[in-house]
Amino acid sequence: MIEKLEYVYMPKNSLTFPPERLLLAPGPTNLHSRVLQALIAPILGHKDPRFLDIMDETAALLRYVFQTRNKVTLALPGTGGAGMEATLVNLLEPGDTVVVLDAGYFAARMVEIADRCRARVIVHQTEWGRAVDIDSLEAALQQAGRVKLVAAVHGETSTGVEHPIAEIARVAHAHGALLAVDAVPTLGGVWLPVDEWQIDICYSGSQKCLSAPPGLAPITVSEPAMQVIHQRKTKVQSWYHDLSILSRYWSRERVYHHTAPINMTYALREALVLIQEEGLETVIQRIGVLSAGVLAGLQAMGLELFSDPAHRLTTVVAVKTPTGIDEARVRATLLETFNIEISGGLGAYAGKLWRIGIMGHSARPRNLLAFLAALEMVLREQGHATEPGVGPRVACEVFSRT
Ligand SMILES: Cc1ncc(COP(=O)(O)O)c(C=O)c1O
Structure with missing residues (x-):
């Protein structure tokens, strides 16, 4: 055993002190001292009644920033990509048609995930730097036949463009499709009233406008979208991202699904309180x-x-x-x-x-x-x-x- 130790890297001290940077990339951001304090607050067990209260408070605060009354509003363990993955794997079954609005770097990931769901993927292309054109989207949907889902990015981090989600929602719903929205760089920084715009499912990441560390993906799911999930013919291909199970974990039922990232949840909650206070x-x-x-x-x-x-x-x-x-x-x-x-x-x-x-x-x-x-x-x-x-x-x- 002892000789094996020489292969183990031994840091000179047990804490790493990286340099203090001013973070002005599109996430992660610098953290407010109250968010940092929340990270080092005493850890609780994930079934402790005090922690369950903190989960409820976090969900209520997420409803505030998403501007929604959706019951199913929670923070997934994982980064913004987990929100994207959960959205698509829950709503798509093999053979379903999804129209992905591709206007930058991040839509390509949606295409990849939808493809792995064995969905029929129609890519509606928009030149990088421009916003989705509603007339051409309408024409594309007419041509597409029955579409189950339209997937759009609200703010394209790669191009600095905000897409007209309210209009995209109108067109998608007129065509009988659900609308999924990526709000990774916009939730808590750009106007995004989920209920008013009738967005069916919307996800984000904790590390951008919410200004918490990376590692949680807030998500909110409308009743119609939850019904679609409950009525699936096939099981969601990812057990970990199955929203019908996750929603029971975040409800009063508390059906165990995973060990919640306790201190990250404290930090997200505190970051949301800061937004609510301002x-x-x-x-x-x-x-x-x-x-x-x-x-x-x-x-x-x-x-x-x-x-x-x-x-x-x-x-x-x-x-x-x-x-x-x-x-x-x-x-x-x-x-x-x-x-x-x-x-x-x-x-x-x-x-x-x-x-x-x-x-x-x-x-x-x-x-x-x-x-x-x-x-x-x-x-x-x-x-x-x-x-x-x-x-x-x-x-x-x-x-x-x-
Ligand atoms: C629009 C958009 N979607 C998804 C992601 C992926 O998020 P994450 O890196 O937190 O997984 C990002 C990350 O920058 C993004 O900007």
Whole structure:
């Protein structure tokens, strides 16, 4: 036994202290000190009545941010991808038709999952950077025949575009289809009234606008969608993601399904309380103003918006990297010299875009001004000189207009 120890990596001390970064990529975000405190609160057993109360409170707070009365509203163990997987595996059976609205990087995953469900997948393509066109969607649905599900991404993190979910819902329902919405980068940061827009199933991730650590996927399911799940001819192919079992775990029945991620649930609950204290509408308005300010600052520095301005997603500002600038080197310098993280482009836009997250606790004027000032210095090093201080100054003007 002893000689085996030499193969085991022994850290010098038992705690790892990573550097403190300013997180301005589209998630994860920096955490409020109350959320951090929640993570180190005493752990309870997952059947402890106090913890069961915390689950109920978390579900109630999730209903608040989803703007829904859906009974089945819970936090899945797993990241946003678990929400996507649960949505599709529960609603699709072999041979069902699903129309996936593909307008960026994340819809491709929906296609992959739906394909594994052995569904008939129709991909409705929209150019990256543009919003789904309702007339062409209507025409596609007419051609598709009987469609069980339309799957859409509310905010495309890869392109910085917000898709018109209210209209997509109208068209999907007129065609007799259910609507599933990915709200990973939008829940708690962009207006998304699930009940008013009649979204049948909607999921998100804990680490973006909700500003908790990654690891939980909030999801809400309408009555009609639950009925479809209960009336399936085949079992849901994933036992772990089966919403008919999970919903009983999150109901008063408490039918054991998994050991809840206890401290993560505390953290999510606290992050949701913070949103409730500020007020959902106020949070959304704050994100809107800060996003407009950052974009104005970047434009004043000569950078160009990538997304269609009429459908710009406030929580992700996507700008083109100027010609002659090494995109990845700029991000690396921001990280190494200034401890600031932003993202680059995905897929065909790798190396061509920067994406800045305006989310949760990271979305504060001082953070965004620090980023704009740092970016100016890094860009100057690479020969892209602008009027000194113009980015932060212009952003400040927008911030202070409200
Ligand atoms: C629109 C969208 N959907 C799904 C995901 C996947 O979420 P996660 O990385 O939390 O699994 C992301 C992640 O950024 C996303 O932006």
